Amino acid sequence: MINIAILGYGTIGSGVVEVLGLNGDSISKKCGHEINIKYILDLKDFPGTPIENKIVHDFNVIANDPEIKIVVEVMGGVEPAYSFVKEAILRGKSVCTSNKELVAKHGAELLALSKEQKVNFLFEASVGGGIPIIRPLNQSLTADEIEEITGILNGTTNYILSKMTDEGADFDATLKEAQAKGYAERHPEADVEGYDACRKIAILSSLAFGMQVDFEDIYTEGISKITQTDIKYAKAMGARIKLLGTSKREGNHVYAMVTPMMIFQNHPLYSVNDVFNGIFVRGNVIGDVMFYGSGAGKLPTASAVVADVVDAAKHLGTNIMTIWSSKKLELSSITHAKHKFFVRIADSDAKVKDKVKEIFGDVEEVVAEGVENEYAFITQPIDEDTFAKNSSKIDHIVSKIRVRV
Amino acid sequence: MINIAILGYGTIGSGVVEVLGLNGDSISKKCGHEINIKYILDLKDFPGTPIENKIVHDFNVIANDPEIKIVVEVMGGVEPAYSFVKEAILRGKSVCTSNKELVAKHGAELLALSKEQKVNFLFEASVGGGIPIIRPLNQSLTADEIEEITGILNGTTNYILSKMTDEGADFDATLKEAQAKGYAERHPEADVEGYDACRKIAILSSLAFGMQVDFEDIYTEGISKITQTDIKYAKAMGARIKLLGTSKREGNHVYAMVTPMMIFQNHPLYSVNDVFNGIFVRGNVIGDVMFYGSGAGKLPTASAVVADVVDAAKHLGTNIMTIWSSKKLELSSITHAKHKFFVRIADSDAKVKDKVKEIFGDVEEVVAEGVENEYAFITQPIDEDTFAKNSSKIDHIVSKIRVRV
Numbered sequence: 114m115i116n117i118a119i120l121g122y123g124t125i126g127s128g129v130v131e132v133l134g135l136n137g138d139s140i141s142k143k144c145g146h147e148i149n150i151k152y153i154l155d156l157k158d159f160p161g162t163p164i165e166n167k168i169v170h171d172f173n174v175i176a177n178d179p180e181i182k183i184v185v186e187v188m189g190g191v192e193p194a195y196s197f198v199k200e201a202i203l204r205g206k207s208v209c210t211s212n213k214e215l216v217a218k219h220g221a222e223l224l225a226l227s228k229e230q231k232v233n234f235l236f237e238a239s240v241g242g243g244i245p246i247i248r249p250l251n252q253s254l255t256a257d258e259i260e261e262i263t264g265i266l267n268g269t270t271n272y273i274l275s276k277m278t279d280e281g282a283d284f285d286a287t288l289k290e291a292q293a294k295g296y297a298e299r300h301p302e303a304d305v306e307g308y309d310a311c312r313k314i315a316i317l318s319s320l321a322f323g324m325q326v327d328f329e330d331i332y333t334e335g336i337s338k339i340t341q342t343d344i345k346y347a348k349a350m351g352a353r354i355k356l357l358g359t360s361k362r363e364g365n366h367v368y369a370m371v372t373p374m375m376i377f378q379n380h381p382l383y384s385v386n387d388v389f390n391g392i393f394v395r396g397n398v399i400g401d402v403m404f405y406g407s408g409a410g411k412l413p414t415a416s417a418v419v420a421d422v423v424d425a426a427k428h429l430g431t432n433i434m435t436i437w438s439s440k441k442l443e444l445s446s447i448t449h450a451k452h453k454f455f456v457r458i459a460d461s462d463a464k465v466k467d468k469v470k471e472i473f474g475d476v477e478e479v480v481a482e483g484v485e486n487e488y489a490f491i492t493q494p495i496d497e498d499t500f501a502k503n504s505s506k507i508d509h510i511v512s513k514i515r516v517r518v
Numbered sequence: 519m520i521n522i523a524i525l526g527y528g529t530i531g532s533g534v535v536e537v538l539g540l541n542g543d544s545i546s547k548k549c550g551h552e553i554n555i556k557y558i559l560d561l562k563d564f565p566g567t568p569i570e571n572k573i574v575h576d577f578n579v580i581a582n583d584p585e586i587k588i589v590v591e592v593m594g595g596v597e598p599a600y601s602f603v604k605e606a607i608l609r610g611k612s613v614c615t616s617n618k619e620l621v622a623k624h625g626a627e628l629l630a631l632s633k634e635q636k637v638n639f640l641f642e643a644s645v646g647g648g649i650p651i652i653r654p655l656n657q658s659l660t661a662d663e664i665e666e667i668t669g670i671l672n673g674t675t676n677y678i679l680s681k682m683t684d685e686g687a688d689f690d691a692t693l694k695e696a697q698a699k700g701y702a703e704r705h706p707e708a709d710v711e712g713y714d715a716c717r718k719i720a721i722l723s724s725l726a727f728g729m730q731v732d733f734e735d736i737y738t739e740g741i742s743k744i745t746q747t748d749i750k751y752a753k754a755m756g757a758r759i760k761l762l763g764t765s766k767r768e769g770n771h772v773y774a775m776v777t778p779m780m781i782f783q784n785h786p787l788y789s790v791n792d793v794f795n796g797i798f799v800r801g802n803v804i805g806d807v808m809f810y811g812s813g814a815g816k817l818p819t820a821s822a823v824v825a826d827v828v829d830a831a832k833h834l835g836t837n838i839m840t841i842w843s844s845k846k847l848e849l850s851s852i853t854h855a856k857h858k859f860f861v862r863i864a865d866s867d868a869k870v871k872d873k874v875k876e877i878f879g880d881v882e883e884v885v886a887e888g889v890e891n892e893y894a895f896i897t898q899p900i901d902e903d904t905f906a907k908n909s910s911k912i913d914h915i916v917s918k919i920r921v922r923v
Contacts, residue, residue, distance in 0.1 A: 249654060
């Protein structure tokens with residue numbers, strides 16, 4: 114029997130309890146040990162519930178109990194999660210977490226520490242909810258040099274963009290509907306401004322390239338400026354607008370960004386809609402692979418946490434994760450990242466077309482039914498810097514959206 | 519340094535050599551050891567090539583060399599692969615294979631033997647080419663009870679069906695084109711009749727349900743009877759026809775089958791086209807996940823083989839695979855499997871509609887542009903047995919294709 118403690122009895126924490134209850138027999142069999150929840154750390158008491166007797170309010174009870182071999186951290190946020198996790202590792206306990214803020218901020222340090230302590234720090238649930246992506250990156254794609262990771266990493270924004278596409282509503286109305294259905298939070302900035310996706314692509318990039326990628330360095334744009342008119346143009350082109358977190362290696366440089374992008378049907382992420390997440394990986398020998406599934410939700414996320422618990426239980430005393438170095442990977446500026454750009458100008462005069470042609474060279478005009486008094490086009494593939502310089506010479510640009518080549 | 523031997527210098531074998539050459543440095547780093555190819559077993563000599571000095575013709579040279587810790591079996595076919603692999607395991611060597619015939623036929627035995635010998639028998643490349651699916655099933659989805667696995671597991675048939683859909687040609691012409699491009703073999707039966715997909719779904723089912731699923735027990739239909747008219751109807755419904763290998767648990771029963779099926783846009787496998795493979799897994803807590811990528815090809819398959827070599831090298835002396843029991847899983851007959859059925863009758867007389875209604879109850883008529891003198895419909899969800907009984911009462915049925923509900 115292996116004793117574990119759960120830090121936080123919120124959505125994910127109660128999901129972990131539920132999954133271990135529901136599938137306990139088969140989990141014990143695969144694990145080779147019965148998993149017993151000895152403590153649950155929470156501020157509240159939950160009287161009258163089956164977990165009442167497991168509740169503790171003081172982390173030291175857990176830290177000081179040598180019977181606890183694995184700590185499940187599902188509190189979220191950097192503190193006190195970081196202090197608790199560090200203490201647990203120093204006390205020789207493995208840690209499984211769903212906490213993307215913690216992993217993005219302190220992943221390299223906690224991985225190195227857990228290696229020293231011969232325990233494991235596992236975080237499958239921190240990216241892509243239930244979708245297996247951390248373990249495949251760490252253990253399956255080992256024959257490859259990763260050239261690119263691009264993901265639809267946030268279910269809330271993907272839901273909003275899908276609804277805007279399917280139902281023709283604008284951003285604000287769709288956000289409200291998503292909030293009413295519980296798909297978006299009351300304070301939705303972390304999702305809609307791309308901060309959540311940014312932390313996740315930072316974690317994936319650190320793992321893929323083996324060095325610390327600081328999320329603060331990643332250029333991040335959200336979806337709050339996307340309008341129904343943009344969506345109409347996308348449809349007219351057979352494209353969809355998705356919030357993509359991407360990091361790419363080009364020669365010795367890696368750049369990373371989170372932005373809305375137009376993608377076409379030939380890309381596997383095109384079909385990842387609603388609250389689903391998809392993570393596309395390009396390796397230099399495997400080619401293109403994609404991992405698809407529920408990027409959030411109580412049970413899918415708990416499934417990933419419990420799978421980590423099983424792995425930790427099977428590897429007590431042996432560190433199994435590839436670490437990423439705490440040496441910082443200096444991302445190159447996105448100024449040299451090349452895409453096409455979709456641009457709308459609030460000016461339909463014939464002269465504007467001439468001016469665009471003069472500045473951008475050959476462009477492809479885009480016409481959307483029912484949109485008038487503007488001129489929209491797609492550039493040739495150009496870098497960010499050139500685009501910025503050129504577009505500064507044009508007045509009345511209403512919006513620009515990157516287009517995946 | 520870890521010495522390995524490769525059995526077979528064909529497409530995959532030469533791919534393994536290429537991948538280890540191309541990414542050797544990063545592979546050594548992830549692995550913690552340099553991987554050295556000491557021998558390559560082949561009937562031919564390859565004079566004047568860089569591997570000339572590694573070639574041996576006698577497997578005993580490899581079996582008798584205690585320096586060889588890992589054997590890569592990429593010969594294909596059951597014999598002599600089976601004898602060589604068994605001997606290697608008995609001599610304390612781990613084996614990594616891409617050989618689906620071998621794994622489907624002898625997987626349970628070789629897994630049990632490798633557990634006894636404290637070595638590993640790994641076969642990521644035997645299903646889905648480069649796509650990580652065996653390791654995720656074995657190590658990531660451990661918190662779940664698997665309810666269903668459904669896959670587009672054969673790139674050749676997916677290419678043919680995609681081309682028939684996109685280009686409007688019939689089966690024979692498309693097969694010829696696929697053969698000319700090297701996407702189909704000269705003797706294409708293993709692919710087009712579903713035998714290849716059958717072995718792969720047998721392997722996945724054995725792993726998912728933990729018991730030996732014999733491929734001979736799996737109901738298998740290929741795609742050679744699919745016509746352009748069927749495709750036209752599918753398009754009219756917004757569906758695509760895919761060759762799906764599926765196994766499902768319903769209560770205590772598991773059934774498995776390989777058949778062409780119509781699927782709709784709301785299913786993630788709908789967007790898996792051309793030579794790509796997709797493997798959809800439904801777990802009781804993770805919900806739906808899908809793994810997508812190149813299901814074949816020299817480098818993607820070699821990528822999966824080399825990833826297994828890295829895993830074997832990191833785990834010398836420790837068995838890491840969950841075994842599936844050699845106890846046979848008695849598949850339940852598909853007679854109780856429920857789907858909708860798409861049916862075409864070569865009779866457009868009004869009376870036939872009445873008869874269909876009398877026998878099948880409410881059905882949905884399907885009309886495809888340019889198809890005349892027939893009546894086509896989709897049934898309500900009914901089981902295979904009921905369908906067979908009912909359809910035997912109707913004359914002139916031209917084709918029936920299952921429809922995923």
